[in-house]
Amino acid sequence: METFLLLMAEASAVNAELAEGNHGFGLNFDILETNLINLVIIIGVLFFFGRKVVGKTLSDRRERIEAAIVSAQKRATDAKAALEEQQQKLAQAQAEAEKIRNNAQENAKVAREKILATAATDIERMKETASQDLNAERDRAIAQLRQRVVSMALEKVESQLQTGVDNETQQKLIDRSIALLGGPS
Numbered sequence: 001m002e003t004f005l006l007l008m009a010e011a012s013a014v015n016a017e018l019a020e021g022n023h024g025f026g027l028n029f030d031i032l033e034t035n036l037i038n039l040v041i042i043i044g045v046l047f048f049f050g051r052k053v054v055g056k057t058l059s060d061r062r063e064r065i066e067a068a069i070v071s072a073q074k075r076a077t078d079a080k081a082a083l084e085e086q087q088q089k090l091a092q093a094q095a096e097a098e099k100i101r102n103n104a105q106e107n108a109k110v111a112r113e114k115i116l117a118t119a120a121t122d123i124e125r126m127k128e129t130a131s132q133d134l135n136a137e138r139d140r141a142i143a144q145l146r147q148r149v150v151s152m153a154l155e156k157v158e159s160q161l162q163t164g165v166d167n168e169t170q171q172k173l174i175d176r177s178i179a180l181l182g183g184p185s
Helices: 002-020 037-164 169-180
Strands: none
Touching: 002 037, 037 169
């Protein structure tokens, strides 16, 4: 502060000498002429009131910075909690997806086994049906053949009877026909 006052005094002195026309260097110690009192009052007022304004400004700025820091910390805490919650949800979703995939694989195995069992049963049933159909068709063919043989034998017998077959030949024909038909021998 002393340096400031000294500089002010010198500036006043230089100003006063220039005004007088004297071009030399000197000091003016007249307090009233150098406006030193006015400068001290202005500096004092600025210091007194400026300190309050600057202090209030700095205090307001500090409060805003503290509020911003608190808000940022709260947002960081909220973001961290949200991140943890979402990570838990992700872990649950992954576990659920794994469970669903395992269930789907089990269901696919069960369905495959059912289909294979059903197919095997169907194949067996078809084989049995085909075998039964084949046996029935064979029996029918055999029956038709027997009937045809019988009718042919009867026709032959009738034709021979008409031509006159002796008793012994007739007996042999009858016995042979009965044997072919599956009767007693």
